[in-house]
Amino acid sequence: MIEVNKENFEAEVLQASGPVLVDFWSEKCEPCMALVPEVEALSERYAANMKFCKLNVLENRRLSIGQKVLGLPTIIVYKNGEKMAELTKDEATAANIESMIKGQIE
Amino acid sequence: MAVIERDVVIVGGGPAGLAAAMYAARAKLSTVVVEKGNPGGQCRTTYSMENYPGFARGMTGPELMDRFAEHATEFGAEIVRDAVANVDFSGDRHVLHTAKGDEYRASAVIVAVGAEPRTLNLPGEHELRGKGVSYCATCDADFFEELDIVVIGNGDAAVEEAMYLTKFVNSATMIVVHDEGVLDATAIIRDRAFKNPKLKWVWNSVVEEIAGDGIVESVTVRNIRTNERTALATNGVFLFVGTIPKTDFLKGSGLTMDARGYVPTTELLETNVPGVFCAGDARVKYLRQVVTAAADGAVAAVAAEKYIHEEETFRESVLEPELPVMVAFWSPTSQASLDFLPAVERIARERKGQLEFVKIDIYKNQRVAKRYGIEQAPTIAFFRGGELVEKAPWPTTEQDLELQANRI
Numbered sequence: 484m485i486e487v488n489k490e491n492f493e494a495e496v497l498q499a500s501g502p503v504l505v506d507f508w509s510e511k512c513e514p515c516m517a518l519v520p521e522v523e524a525l526s527e528r529y530a531a532n533m534k535f536c537k538l539n540v541l542e543n544r545r546l547s548i549g550q551k552v553l554g555l556p557t558i559i560v561y562k563n564g565e566k567m568a569e570l571t572k573d574e575a576t577a578a579n580i581e582s583m584i585k586g587q588i589e
Numbered sequence: 590m591a592v593i594e595r596d597v598v599i600v601g602g603g604p605a606g607l608a609a610a611m612y613a614a615r616a617k618l619s620t621v622v623v624e625k626g627n628p629g630g631q632c633r634t635t636y637s638m639e640n641y642p643g644f645a646r647g648m649t650g651p652e653l654m655d656r657f658a659e660h661a662t663e664f665g666a667e668i669v670r671d672a673v674a675n676v677d678f679s680g681d682r683h684v685l686h687t688a689k690g691d692e693y694r695a696s697a698v699i700v701a702v703g704a705e706p707r708t709l710n711l712p713g714e715h716e717l718r719g720k721g722v723s724y725c726a727t728c729d730a731d732f733f734e735e736l737d738i739v740v741i742g743n744g745d746a747a748v749e750e751a752m753y754l755t756k757f758v759n760s761a762t763m764i765v766v767h768d769e770g771v772l773d774a775t776a777i778i779r780d781r782a783f784k785n786p787k788l789k790w791v792w793n794s795v796v797e798e799i800a801g802d803g804i805v806e807s808v809t810v811r812n813i814r815t816n817e818r819t820a821l822a823t824n825g826v827f828l829f830v831g832t833i834p835k836t837d838f839l840k841g842s843g844l845t846m847d848a849r850g851y852v853p854t855t856e857l858l859e860t861n862v863p864g865v866f867c868a869g870d871a872r873v874k875y876l877r878q879v880v881t882a883a884a885d886g887a888v889a890a891v892a893a894e895k896y897i898h899e900e901e902t903f904r905e906s907v908l909e910p911e912l913p914v915m916v917a918f919w920s921p922t923s924q925a926s927l928d929f930l931p932a933v934e935r936i937a938r939e940r941k942g943q944l945e946f947v948k949i950d951i952y953k954n955q956r957v958a959k960r961y962g963i964e965q966a967p968t969i970a971f972f973r974g975g976e977l978v979e980k981a982p983w984p985t986t987e988q989d990l991e992l993q994a995n996r997i
Contacts, residue, residue: 571719
């Protein structure tokens with residue numbers, strides 16, 4: 484997964500061609516840490532269909548709030564610079580993330 | 590897609606499940622904990638842990654839970670990352686199917702699924718979750734650095750989490766339904782909170798609505814004495830209004846739950862289903878804390894061990910033999926049974942080869958006795974081919990018993 488931050492978010496996510504998944508996380512967020520292996524497994528399974536990025540909100544607080552992310556975990560799929568789908572809090576489960584990915588690559 | 594056989598399956602890896610795993614593993618039971626996330630449960634999302642005995646300061650929820658998990662695995666318990674999707678408690682062995690497609694079979698199951706934060710279903714609450722509405726201070730505190738937030742709830746958890754949040758936020762406004770100065774939180778926590786300059790207090794009030802365009806911008810507060818409504822600008826709303834048990838997946842399993850989904854248990858943490866125990870926040874109890882969850886885990890594991898041992902012994906000695914079995918249900922507290930036992934022993938000795946003989950202490954093993962409707966000691970019962978064929982409570986004379994034994 485590509486580590487994105489305030490420097491490269493525009494280029495890697497918003498200007499990218501094709502769908503991009505961004506995992507907003509922080510090491511203080513236990514549910515996020517619990518999701519890490521699940522999201523990494525998905526990033527391998529769907530590597531051919533989608534770009535996978537992660538964003539540490541502690542180092543990029545303004546960028547996160549700018550994306551209207553004020554709670555963790557949050558997983559967003561962008562396409563052509565726009566939010567296509569989003570899962571947050573207890574909706575952000577491995578099963579839901581996988582069906583969100585499937586819905587965005589069809 | 591494997592079938593995994595274990596003595597004990599523990600559903601949920603919070604403090605109750607991990608303590609149960611440690612006790613069960615130390616008792617040499619093959620033990621597995623099925624936990625969907627990282628072990629630790631709700632305690633994992635609590636930063637400040639000041640009320641676990643032995644750790645006044647300097648211990649956090651995640652650290653303590655890492656130690657619980659290490660302690661359990663140290664003695665041989667296994668922790669797997671999966672979620673139990675549905676259960677079948679109808680057979681001799683309990684069957685649990687997981688989200689990943691595995692099937693666990695166990696003699697005893699300990700339900701230690703815990704609880705999750707309760708929601709209020711206020712207008713805007715669901716829509717703005719993760720957009721300023723939060724139930725987890727450690728997850729989201731950083732977003733609100735230098736910002737203003739509202740906290741709903743005034744119990745111990747709410748006030749402690751609010752105090753944690755004041756390390757980050759500019760101000761936290763507590764909306765309290767009670768009269769000025771009255772909190773549900775205990776005195777020590779209340780006194781500390783009243784000294785915290787970043788906490789503001791709004792009394793006799795409830796939040797009616799959370800509003801904002803994409804992110805939280807304000808809440809509507811209603812004073813319950815005057816019915817006056819005020820819009821209060823805020824960047825975040827944290828709700829700490831109690832918990833609900835995560836027992837939804839057990840609906841239809843035959844396990845008894847109360848109207849809110851909590852599982853009633855006996856003192857041994859038995860549920861209504863033999864071999865299924867419930868420990869921690871998911872059961873009906875007075876105090877839901879890490880220390881009481883851990884204590885539950887110990888009780889449930891020891892009760893489960895005893896259950897497995899008794900069931901195995903009963904099956905091997907009473908239900909499985911080919912010969913008829915004479916069972917003396919006795920109790921060390923009953924003088925009559927102590928007086929009667931020598932005669933029963935003699936009758937059994939004289940019929941060796943035709944009749945097996947087993948003594949069961951009903952004081953220690955009430956469950957088996959109850960299953961066969963045996964309430965007093967001494968009672969003599971005869972089993973053949975795994976079935977109860979006859980039972981005779983005291984008083985039975987020696988002669989009657991001889992005749993009965995001969996007939997069988």
